[in-house]
Amino acid sequence: MRCEAAFAMTAIASIVALAPVHQDYLLEARQMQALSFAVHIPLVCFGVAFPAMLMFVEWLYLRTGDELYRTLAKRWTKVMVALFAVGVITGTILSFEMGLLWPNFTATFGSVFGLGFAVEGFSFFVEAIFIGIYVYGWDRLSPRAHFASGIPIVISGFTGSLMVISVNAWMNHPSGFRLSGGQAVDVHPLAALFGNSYLWHELVHMYLAAYIVTGFLVAGAYAFGRLRERWGRYERTALAIPLTVAALAAPVQVLVGDWNGREVARAQPTKLAAIEGLPGTTSGASLHLLGWYTDGEIKYGIAIPKLLSLLAFHDPNATVQGLEAVPADERPPVNIVRVAFQTMVGIGTLLALIGVAYLAVRVRRKRLPKSRWFYRALVIAGPLSVVALISGWVTTEVGRQPWVVYEVMRTSDAVTGAGGIPVGYATLALVYLGVGIAVAWVLRRLARVPLELPASPPHSPVGD
Amino acid sequence: MHLYDVPLLFALIGLVLYTVLAGADFGAGLWQLFAGRGPKSVRVRDHAHDSMAAVWEANHVWLIFVLTVVWTAYPGAFGSIASTLSIPLFIAAVGIIFRGGAYALRAGTSTPRELRAIDTVTAVASIITPFALGAAVGGIASGRVPVGNAAGHLASSWLNPTSILIGVLAVATAAYLAAVYLAADAVRLGKPDLERHFRARALGAGIVAGAIALGGLAVLHSDAHSLYHDLVEGAGRPALVVSILAGLTTLALVWRHGYEPARYSAAAAVAAIIAGWALAQKPIFLPGLTIEQAAAPDDTLITIVIAVICGAAILFPSLALLFRLVLGGRLDYAPAAVSSAGQGRSVLSASAPGVLARSAGACFVAGIGFLTAAEAGWTHALGIVSLFGFIILGFLAVAPSELARGDSEDQRVTKL
Numbered sequence: 115m116r117c118e119a120a121f122a123m124t125a126i127a128s129i130v131a132l133a134p135v136h137q138d139y140l141l142e143a144r145q146m147q148a149l150s151f152a153v154h155i156p157l158v159c160f161g162v163a164f165p166a167m168l169m170f171v172e173w174l175y176l177r178t179g180d181e182l183y184r185t186l187a188k189r190w191t192k193v194m195v196a197l198f199a200v201g202v203i204t205g206t207i208l209s210f211e212m213g214l215l216w217p218n219f220t221a222t223f224g225s226v227f228g229l230g231f232a233v234e235g236f237s238f239f240v241e242a243i244f245i246g247i248y249v250y251g252w253d254r255l256s257p258r259a260h261f262a263s264g265i266p267i268v269i270s271g272f273t274g275s276l277m278v279i280s281v282n283a284w285m286n287h288p289s290g291f292r293l294s295g296g297q298a299v300d301v302h303p304l305a306a307l308f309g310n311s312y313l314w315h316e317l318v319h320m321y322l323a324a325y326i327v328t329g330f331l332v333a334g335a336y337a338f339g340r341l342r343e344r345w346g347r348y349e350r351t352a353l354a355i356p357l358t359v360a361a362l363a364a365p366v367q368v369l370v371g372d373w374n375g376r377e378v379a380r381a382q383p384t385k386l387a388a389i390e391g392l393p394g395t396t397s398g399a400s401l402h403l404l405g406w407y408t409d410g411e412i413k414y415g416i417a418i419p420k421l422l423s424l425l426a427f428h429d430p431n432a433t434v435q436g437l438e439a440v441p442a443d444e445r446p447p448v449n450i451v452r453v454a455f456q457t458m459v460g461i462g463t464l465l466a467l468i469g470v471a472y473l474a475v476r477v478r479r480k481r482l483p484k485s486r487w488f489y490r491a492l493v494i495a496g497p498l499s500v501v502a503l504i505s506g507w508v509t510t511e512v513g514r515q516p517w518v519v520y521e522v523m524r525t526s527d528a529v530t531g532a533g534g535i536p537v538g539y540a541t542l543a544l545v546y547l548g549v550g551i552a553v554a555w556v557l558r559r560l561a562r563v564p565l566e567l568p569a570s571p572p573h574s575p576v577g578d
Numbered sequence: 579m580h581l582y583d584v585p586l587l588f589a590l591i592g593l594v595l596y597t598v599l600a601g602a603d604f605g606a607g608l609w610q611l612f613a614g615r616g617p618k619s620v621r622v623r624d625h626a627h628d629s630m631a632a633v634w635e636a637n638h639v640w641l642i643f644v645l646t647v648v649w650t651a652y653p654g655a656f657g658s659i660a661s662t663l664s665i666p667l668f669i670a671a672v673g674i675i676f677r678g679g680a681y682a683l684r685a686g687t688s689t690p691r692e693l694r695a696i697d698t699v700t701a702v703a704s705i706i707t708p709f710a711l712g713a714a715v716g717g718i719a720s721g722r723v724p725v726g727n728a729a730g731h732l733a734s735s736w737l738n739p740t741s742i743l744i745g746v747l748a749v750a751t752a753a754y755l756a757a758v759y760l761a762a763d764a765v766r767l768g769k770p771d772l773e774r775h776f777r778a779r780a781l782g783a784g785i786v787a788g789a790i791a792l793g794g795l796a797v798l799h800s801d802a803h804s805l806y807h808d809l810v811e812g813a814g815r816p817a818l819v820v821s822i823l824a825g826l827t828t829l830a831l832v833w834r835h836g837y838e839p840a841r842y843s844a845a846a847a848v849a850a851i852i853a854g855w856a857l858a859q860k861p862i863f864l865p866g867l868t869i870e871q872a873a874a875p876d877d878t879l880i881t882i883v884i885a886v887i888c889g890a891a892i893l894f895p896s897l898a899l900l901f902r903l904v905l906g907g908r909l910d911y912a913p914a915a916v917s918s919a920g921q922g923r924s925v926l927s928a929s930a931p932g933v934l935a936r937s938a939g940a941c942f943v944a945g946i947g948f949l950t951a952a953e954a955g956w957t958h959a960l961g962i963v964s965l966f967g968f969i970i971l972g973f974l975a976v977a978p979s980e981l982a983r984g985d986s987e988d989q990r991v992t993k994l
Contacts, residue, residue: 132657132727174979183979196682202635203678209645210671213660217727220649221657225874228650229881235639235646236889242635243896250632250909266896301875303650303882311955318962347982354978362972366945366965373949373958428953476976477935531728532664541668545675552683559686 132221135531139539143215143529146539148511150207153546155507156327156500157201161241162271163328164194167356169264176257185567186352188252189560195249196556200549202242207542215535219518219528222298226291227281229303234277240270272321279317280307286510287312287381288519312381315374316510322367323506326465327499329360334496335561337489348567354482357492360499361469368466371459372425378513379426382520383435384444385513388451390422392436399423399434404456407448446515454508461502468495581880582873585651586856586863588886589644594852596640598755598845601748603634605756607677607704608749609779610697618771620690623697625772626756627684629763632909634681636900638674650882654725655863655872659714662723662730666710666741673707676700705749712748716741719855720802721865739801743794750790751848754783758828758844762837766907773835780832780840788825791851808858817854821847934975941968 137143168190175183209231212220220228244266251260284290290306291298307313336353339345379386386392391407392399399422405415420430427434437445468491475483483489518525579587606626613619613626630637649656660667680700687693713736717723720740723730735741757780764772798806808814824847831840863872873879903909941964949961 132654132661132725135727192685196685199635199678199682202638203675206638206642206674206678207671209642210660210667213645213649213656214664214667214671217657217661220660221654221727224649224653224656225651225878228646228653228874229878229885232643232646232650232882233885233889235642236885236893238642239636239639239889239893240896242639243893243900246632246636246900247903247909251903254908255903299875301878303878314958314962350982351979354976354982358973358976358978358981359969362969362976365942366969369946369950369965370962373961473972473976476981480981482981530661530664532661532732534665534732538664538668541672545672549675549679552679556683556686 132218134218134527135529137526137529137531137535139535140526140529142535142539144525146535146542147211147215148508149539149543149546150204150211151507151511152504153549154201154204154208155503157197157204158275159324159327159503160194160197161201162275162321162324163359164190164197164332165264165267165271166325167328167332167359168194169261169268170355171351172261172264176261182348182351182567185565186348189563189565190352191249191252192560193557195245196553196560198241198245200553202238204546204549205238214532214538215530216518216528217530219523222296222523222528223291223519225301226288226298226303226306227284230277230281230284230307234274237270237274237277240266241274244270275321275324276317277307279320280310280313282510283307283310283313283316285518286316286514286520288522293522312377315370315377319367319370319374319506322363322370323499323503325363326360326367327496327503329356329358329363330465330492330499331356331496333357333360334493337492340489341486341493346567348565350482353492357472360465360495361472364462364465364469367462371462375425376427378510379434382513384437384440385446385451385510386426387435387437387439388446388448388513389455389509390434391448391452392422392434394436394438395433396436397423397433398431399426401425407452444516446513451509451513454505454512458502458505458509461498461505465495465499465502468492580870581876581883582651582870584883585647585873585879585886586869588883589647589651590852590856592640592644592647594845594849596637596644597748597751597852598848599633599637600640601708601752601848602755602759603630603637604677604704604708604749605752605754605783606630606760607697607700608753609756609760609776611701611705613697618775620693621769621772622775623693625764625767625769626760627697629760631681632904633900634678636897638678641674647882647886651874651879652863652869652872653874655867657727658725658729658864659718659723661726661728662732662735663714663717664728665732666714666717666736670707670710670714673703673710676703677707704752708748708752709745710736712745713737713741715748715855716744718864719744719805719859721804721862723864725864725867739797740805743790743797747787747790747794750783750787754780754787755844755848757783758832758837758840761832762841765835765837766905777832777835781829784825784829784832784844788822788829791821791825805855805858809854812858813860814854814858817850817857821850821854824850934971938968938971938975941965941971 168187171183171187171190174180175187212231244263247255247263248260248267251263255263284306287310288306289310290302290304292300302309333353333356336344336349339349340353375386375389378389390399390401391405391412393410398420400417400419401421402412402415402417405412407413423432423434424430426432437448468488471488472483475481514520516524516526518528606629610623610626613622645656648659676699680696680703683696684693687696716738717730717735717740720738722735722738722741757776761773761776761780764770764776795806795810798809809818824843828840828843828847831837831843861868861870863869874882945961945965945968947961948957948964952958952961
């Protein structure tokens with residue numbers, strides 16, 4: 115009886131079941147998707163975090179009436195709008211690629227995860243509308259109305275990332291549906307996306323990352339200026355605000371990252387095994403720093419006994435599942451995941467140290483750091499934070515392979531049957547190279563626009 | 579109407595809005611290309627840019643709305659469409675990159691030569707993108723997208739008479755809509771020469787678009803006969819009639835300089851064409867697949883319908899605000915008339931930095947306890963709250979703006 119009902123259900127649904135198709139260029143399709151994400155995610159960081167910093171500066175202006183803050187906020191607005199425009203188009207590309215590259219994934223599970231992107235679309239909408247109002251409202255709306263028009267940008271930046279992460283969390287820890295005849299049935303999209311225990315740590319980790327990346331990149335730009343002797347109150351303000359945000363968020367990210375590791379250990383043991391390069395299931399597993407995974411062991415690495423068990427399960431003798439617990443064709447490429455993870459953790463630690471150093475100088479000396487080495491470190495901290503961000507996504511996405519939906523659908527079963535992926539990949543790579551050059555050019559241009567500060571700012575810096 | 583039709587209705591509304599809003603954006607790009615040279619061309623190109631700059635991002639999000647609703651509510655049909663029509667969709671995507679990228683770049687331009695180069699890129703993208711999207715629609719409308727992963731022909735699915743017709747019609751419609759909108763904006767901004775410029779183009783493009791649409795019926799007759807039949811003699815006929823009437827009304831309004839109502843009648847003409855297509859094709863989504871068969875399970879349909887309605891409740895007031903500000907000229911370039919905001923208050927009035935710093939420290943320690951040492955879900959939530967408390971209190975304690983203010987002696991040190 116139950117069987118019959120299930121059969122009837124699949125009889126209706128199976129009409130639209132798309133059969134998996136062999137694709138010679140699966141790897142290129144994955145790389146094309148990865149490239150698109152790598153270009154888009156740093157822009158997302160600016161979409162999430164930069165408006166909040168900008169709003170803080172505008173709030174300072176409203177509160178103090180100091181024109182310097184207004185000048186800073188207006189100049190940052192130009193940067194925000196240029197980066198948002200590029201974020202809009204790279205985000206549009208991603209939504210196209212969901213269908214262009216992975217039609218079987220969308221066809222099979224669109225009913226489960228699609229809602230997340232639909233709501234994200236509305237967030238995007240609200241963000242685009244109010245960015246339009248905010249950008250073109252300077253000097254035209256009343257100061258209070260203008261400030262108010264920025265608030266929805268900050269909120270929709272958060273809800274947008276919540277929605278996208280909810281889909282990613284579902285891909286890593288799928289639930290809220292049943293698979294029958296290659297079709298998702300008994301679909302409960304709300305439970306799948308928001309009733310998922312895997313959502314929260316990913317969300318917090320990414321949200322903090324957005325503030326860290328934006329903070330260090332913006333502060334790094336002004337640190338570079340300081341090394342070139344551009345160091346008035348304007349520049350110090352523009353450096354101190356994003357730097358303070360990043361300096362506080364970076365140590366917190368270490369704790370949140372550790373939490374993420376424990377959740378991965380619980381829900382995706384194979385990913386954890388790839389992160390460490392742990393061949394066999396082991397109790398009291400050690401953790402290796404650096405090294406290279408080959409022939410079922412870590413070569414040239416520094417082993418710290420029992421640390422993996424301790425970190426993953428809070429017990430130095432806990433048993434950690436190894437790669438060999440699953441068949442060879444269900445394991446991710448270990449070295450990519452491992453190196454990406456170590457890169458992320460290494461850079462994250464460095465960023466946290468920079469943050470602590472800054473906070474220590476603030477507390478003890480009550481001033482900004484003076485060492486040129488601090489500012490040199492800040493200049494490279496920005497790009498490094500982007501490397502850490504991408505490495506983190508490589509860890510979680512490549513670590514999920516060979517699955518697109520963890521232990522439910524393989525990436526090779528999701529890919530399109532259409533030809534021409536190498537052509538599309540090459541085209542997109544070229545176009546994005548152009549976009550990268552264009553963004554760099556615009557930012558340089560915007561930075562070179564002469565600063566128009568009010569005639570006599572309070573505490574004006576000593577002139578040359 | 580059934581539940582399984584509702585998301586498609588939403589998607590079609592989104593498609594109409596995308597066509598009339600982003601279409602006008604693409605059309606503005608096209609007019610930049612045909613602006614010619616000389617001082618007037620600069621004004622034409624600037625006008626075409628300035629009219630769209632505040633709204634183009636919001637206009638483009640409609641496409642994302644359409645995509646997400648279709649893949650949520652009709653996932654199998656979406657997968658079939660996206661795989662078979664991958665080439666025109668990819669071309670459209672690249673076109674959108676260039677269109678949006680040009681907006682970002684224009685902010686940094688300083689010389690007329692740079693501006694002209696960027697506007698040319700914009701313009702070329704503005705022709706390619708609507709053509710490619712129109713060609714994709716033509717592939718669906720003429721029944722060339724079968725169910726399956728790339729089951730249709732990758733080239734003839736979008737390089738066929740119907741696709742080329744709809745692609746060209748999309749470009750002409752974009753040009754027509756843009757000319758009407760830009761003429762209306764020229765009136766609002768008091769630029770009579772630009773009004774004359776775009777009025778002539780609106781009339782010309784309107785006649786061309788109408789001729790393509792009517793002449794195209796002959797193409798449909800031979801290439802997609804069932805679509806032709808349903809459009810001209812079947813369910814689509816009322817929409818076709820409405821579209822023709824709205825098109826003629828728009829031409830008359832533009833002739834008489836009534837641009838504001840012409841905005842809406844022009845949009846109605848375009849909306850009616852899309853409605854006609856939908857009515858003609860109903861209930862077939864793709865060959866052999868009805869809308870009912872393509873629809874996701876009911877739970878998903880109900881959720882997406884509720885989500886769209888709730889989203890619309892936020893979206894439409896926001897959009898109304900944006901368009902009221904734009905069309906009311908509130909966001910136009912104007913001499914700065916700013917009432918001073920300054921109240922001269924200090925940033926932190928009452929709170930002592932020491933207390934803030936100690937509270938931040940306490941939050942950090944609590945965060946370690948709840949998030950790292952404890953293992954339950956609710957303690958983790960508390961831990962995250964504590965750590966965010968640390969960041970916010972810490973930020974207030976550091977008081978970066980005060981720090982930057984009091985750091986002037988630092989200036990001398992760097993000179994050493």
